Amino acid sequence: MGTDVIIVGGGVAGLSTAYQLSRRGVSVTLVERQQLGAGSTGQAAGLLGQVRKTASATRMLVDGLDVVRELEAETGQEIFVETGSLRLATAEARVEDTRNHVGLGAGSELEVRLVGAEETARLLPYMKSDDVILASHTPSDGHILPHELAMSYAQMARKNGANILQNRPVRDVIIDGSRAKGVQTDDGPLYADQVLLACGPWAHVMAERAGQVLQTVGIEHVYLTSHPHDAYPVERRSPAVRDYDGRIYSRPEAGGLIVGIYEEDPVIRDMGELNDDFHMSRMRAAQDSSAVAYLMDSALHRFPFLDKVKYTVTQGIMTFTPNGCALSGTIPGVDGLFHTAGFCGHGIVQSPTMGVIMAQLILGEPCAYDLSAIAADRYFGASGLQARRDIEPKCVFAYAGHYGPAGR
Numbered sequence: 001m002g003t004d005v006i007i008v009g010g011g012v013a014g015l016s017t018a019y020q021l022s023r024r025g026v027s028v029t030l031v032e033r034q035q036l037g038a039g040s041t042g043q044a045a046g047l048l049g050q051v052r053k054t055a056s057a058t059r060m061l062v063d064g065l066d067v068v069r070e071l072e073a074e075t076g077q078e079i080f081v082e083t084g085s086l087r088l089a090t091a092e093a094r095v096e097d098t099r100n101h102v103g104l105g106a107g108s109e110l111e112v113r114l115v116g117a118e119e120t121a122r123l124l125p126y127m128k129s130d131d132v133i134l135a136s137h138t139p140s141d142g143h144i145l146p147h148e149l150a151m152s153y154a155q156m157a158r159k160n161g162a163n164i165l166q167n168r169p170v171r172d173v174i175i176d177g178s179r180a181k182g183v184q185t186d187d188g189p190l191y192a193d194q195v196l197l198a199c200g201p202w203a204h205v206m207a208e209r210a211g212q213v214l215q216t217v218g219i220e221h222v223y224l225t226s227h228p229h230d231a232y233p234v235e236r237r238s239p240a241v242r243d244y245d246g247r248i249y250s251r252p253e254a255g256g257l258i259v260g261i262y263e264e265d266p267v268i269r270d271m272g273e274l275n276d277d278f279h280m281s282r283m284r285a286a287q288d289s290s291a292v293a294y295l296m297d298s299a300l301h302r303f304p305f306l307d308k309v310k311y312t313v314t315q316g317i318m319t320f321t322p323n324g325c326a327l328s329g330t331i332p333g334v335d336g337l338f339h340t341a342g343f344c345g346h347g348i349v350q351s352p353t354m355g356v357i358m359a360q361l362i363l364g365e366p367c368a369y370d371l372s373a374i375a376a377d378r379y380f381g382a383s384g385l386q387a388r389r390d391i392e393p394k395c396v397f398a399y400a401g402h403y404g405p406a407g408r
């Protein structure tokens with residue numbers, strides 16, 4: 001039997017689409033340059049905050065949880081951990097934003113309530129909360145376990161007949177006239193009617209090989225994971241925290257705490273220069289880097305107990321776009337070639353619905369979501385967004401503004 005669709009990339013985006021296509025009876029071959037999860041997926045923290053700025057973006061995340069619950073039922077694997085989450089306002093300029101967050105939640109029928117410093121301290125006894133003016137609490141938020149999610153997609157896709165090839169870098173997209181026909185690997189060509197590039201931070205590199213411009217940039221990101229300590233217990237279901245003014249987020253992890261930072265001056269990674277054996281899990285953040293210094297400064301301020309416990313630092317590469325939204329769909333010029341990338345630090349939690357969307361786009365089926373905000377061709381031919389030197393600073397600006405003081 002021939003392959004209908006080739007998917008390049010074995011992170012959550014490619015695997016989720018493989019799962020959705022295969023359960024619809026489509027013949028899928030997924031090709032991964034390394035092992036499944038060797039890109040951003042294996043490094044992610046997995047925080048899920050469902051309330052977004054638009055109703056459509058919120059709905060994608062809420063619906064995605066239904067897909068996760070189905071996967072949990074199918075595989076017997078826990079994937080989502082409901083902990084609730086807190087967004088802190090520690091500056092007057094953040095208070096209105098926090099109140100708006102409650103309104104956005106109500107508009108999407110999600111329970112979000114305002115809490116004061118006292119209630120915040122009760123919910124998170126190990127966090128410094130005496131400077132909290134107000135916080136919004138979303139009890140149904142939590143985190144998705146990235147490895148478990150990726151492996152569950154893969155397990156179910158295989159069960160549905162998908163062919164998953166690892167250690168097989170794709171060198172090129174085979175284009176006949178103006179139509180994608182397959183991909184070139186060191187072991188020879190693979191042919192299919194349609195090709196999806198789901199290459200994470202490598203997305204723009206692969207798009208260039210097909211003669212297309214994709215406005216993504218790989219940006220380094222760090223978080224720490226504290227080791228469990230009897231004197232400083234972190235309860236498994238204690239709420240995640242988003243401290244925008246301090247640029248940090250946190251969630252419980254195996255008796256310790258993950259704390260990550262969106263620093264103001266991040267480092268761009270040149271994805272084109274990485275070798276075939278590059279595995280993101282082997283990245284090591286320099287302890288004297290400014291990212292680690294900012295992380296420790298902000299993390300210790302909010303969670304003073306971290307001074308007393310051991311921790312490890314995880315580094316990875318996120319994929320950012322100029323406006324913080326993904327790039328999914330086709331770009332004029334090559335028929336049958338699809339892209340999905342640029343999840344701006346939210347690809348784990350977007351992947352369950354993104355797989356449904358990509359399957360519908362590839363099969364030409366109607367889609368229930370407003371795709372204009374995430375269309376892959378929304379910058380097609382746009383001046384100032386075609387050359388790397390123009391794209392990079394805009395994506396860095398989006399990363400730096402993702403967190404940071406209100407009113408920036």
Ligand SMILES: Cc1cc2nc3c(=O)[nH]c(=O)nc-3n(C[C@H](O)[C@H](O)[C@H](O)COP(=O)(O)OP(=O)(O)OC[C@H]3O[C@@H](n4cnc5c(N)ncnc54)[C@H](O)[C@@H]3O)c2cc1C
Pocket residue numbers: 008009010011012013014031032033034035036037038039040041042043044045046047048168169170171198199200201202206221222223314315316317318319340341342343344345346347348349350
């Ligand atoms: C430190 C860190 C923390 C994060 N925290 C969160 C979080 O809290 N919540 C959240 O939702 N998201 C988070 N993210 C983001 C999330 O990890 C990504 O958005 C998501 O994993 C993207 O999935 P992907 O499949 O698009 O990319 P990837 O996981 O990078 O997968 C792309 C795959 O394509 C493969 N590939 C590339 N080029 C080729 C080629 N030529 N041939 C074959 N294969 C190829 C790569 O090896 C890779 O496996 C975090 C990311 C990092 C780095």
